[in-house]
Amino acid sequence: MSGSTNAGEAFDLRATRAAADSTYAGIVRLVEAAQASKAPMARLADRYSLLFLAVTVALAIAAWWFTGDPIRAVAVLVxxxxxxxxxxxxxxxxxxxxxxxxxxxxxxxxxxxxALARIKTLILDKTGTLTDGRPQIVRIDRLGEMAEDEILHFAAALDQASKHPVAQAIVAAAQAQGIALPVPGGVVETPGEGVAGTIDGRQVIIGGAGFVAAQAGIAVPEAAVIAAGAVVVSVAVDGKLAGHLVMADALRAGTADLLAGLRKLGVARIVLATGDRRAVAEAVTEGLGLDAVHADLAPGQKVALVLAERAGGPVMMVGDGVNDAPALAAADIGVAMGARGAAASAEAADVVLLVDHLDRLLPGIEIAQRSRRIAMESVVAGIGLSVLGMIVAAFGYLTPVQGALLQELIDVAVILNALRALRIQPGRTAAGPDDAASGAPHRATSTPA
Known part of the structure; x- marks a missing residue:
């Protein structure tokens, strides 16, 4: 309840359980357990340093042992x-x-x-990650002589008085079309059901079909045919039903191209993990070619899915909500939508997308892969040249002073090569206007599962 605001009448609240028994506290425990169980990742330098030390000592001892000349051993070490x-x-x-x-x-x-450079499996959340996270108008059904623009005009003008996410989405849609919105008057909002008021002297009611019918004194209209996951907002003007706004949480633009690009970068398996109903999940992801769709998942079940997918290689989980935080912590790489996502998910994640564009994953993974490749090139070239120089010194062709100069040249060369990572130009850096805000269904009728 922390941070909540009562939008209706005053009421008495009785707590029946302690805070430690809350859903949020359970999510926090899941995050802590996932972080504690995650195996530490080894660094490139850690994997090769002991081997290089062993080779160096062996060459120095061998040079001294077989020649009896300590100068050669010193040259090798230098x-x-x-x-x-x-x-x-x-x-x-x-x-x-x-x-x-x-x-x-x-x-x-x-x-x-x-770790990002080696990802083989991608698990995606749906709402706010794969989709925009708020309903958008997909069509306007007319029920009278009023034009679609007029219906949107009256609906958006009245919804300026509401702070509900669906109301704000309707207002944004009208503003995007350049529709002038007058200031509403006599506004009365029934939280979770709808709003009534006057626009340009005309009585307007907007909300769920039952609410609009009751307020306007008309029969409940026949339900509109909608897809899974969509909602319907009814609009009445001067006591007559003008039409319906059909809204849905739309897939982010360019999602299919994004997934194809990820597969080209080596991601072999892409999976959806959502707490939403299966019918909604399948409707949203139809045609995307996902390897699996997991619906009706609780936070703990998402963690179990991440752990199960690890059998096929390193796993990356992408999410934005509090309920995604445990799975983000459990994955080899957790990616949070930082622009509008929950603070808990950003805290648990290893990577945060600073803008609300899921396609930022492409340059992120490509930069990680190329940076790691450049690091490996520096290791192979630098260590190779150093070992070659040690062999030459062991045979007496390099003095310690010459060896010191050669060492400095090798150091400068590999560092300059490593700095090439600053000039990486990812092949795919397209950005889209994915401006969305998370919201719950508002004053609308939704299709059954």
Whole structure:
């Protein structure tokens, strides 16, 4: 109840359970358990440093043992440079972090960047992630002589007095069409049902079909035929039903191209995980070619799905709500929609999309992959040159002073190569106007499951 506002009449609230028994507290416990069970990710430098140390010591001992010349051993040790590991790798990864931020992708450290480059399975939430997160008008059904623009004009003008997400979506739709909206008068709002008032001297009622019929004193209109997940908002003007606004939480523009681009980047499996009804989930994702659709999931079930999908490789979970936070924490990489998503999801995630564009995943993953590739190039080239220099020094062809100069040249070369990550240009950086705000169904009739 924290942060809630009572939009209706005063009432007495009786708490029957402690705060620790609340759904939110349960989600917090799930997040903590998921974070504690996540295996720590190994760094590139950690994997190669001990091997390089062993090779260096072995070559130095061998040079001294077989020649009896300690100068050769010193030359080997001087030429040996760990900079490709301790400098070039972090430089490449940090440069990748900086480059990703330039494209609106905040990656919380080098370890998540490495993991992001190896993702094989993507799990997507639906509402607010795969979709815009708020209803949009998909059609206007006329029931009289009034034109569609007039119906929208009266509905949006009256809904200016309401703060409900669906009302705000109707107002935004009218403003997008350049419709002038007068100030409503005599407004009376019934929370969760509808609004009544006057627009340009005419009595207007908007809301669910039952509410509008009761307020206007007319028979309840026949329900409009709508798809799963859609809602209907009825509009009456001067006691007569003018029409219906059919609204739905639309799929984000360019989603199909986004998923195709992710597959090209090596994501082998794409799955939907939603708490919504299966009929709605299947209707929204029809034609997207998803590998699986999981509906009616509670937060704990999303965590179980993430853990099950790990069998096929590293898993990335993308979500925006509080209920997604446990799954984000459990995944190898959790990605939160940071522009309008819940703070809990952003806190639990390893990556935050700073703009409300899901297509930012493409440049984010591509930058991670190329940064890791540049880091590996620096490791292979730097360590290879260093080992070659150590072999030459072991045979007596390099003095310690010459070895020191060669070491510095190798260090500078691999660091300059690592800085190439600052100039990565992702092949797909399209952005779209995905401006949406999360909202609940408003004063409307929805189709049954």
């Amino acid at each position: 030429v040996a440079t760990p900079c490709p590991l301790i400098l070039a790798v972090p430089v490449a990864l940090v440069a990748g972090l900086s480059r990703a931020a330039h494209f609106g992708v905040l990656i919380k450290g080098a370890k998540p960047l490495e």
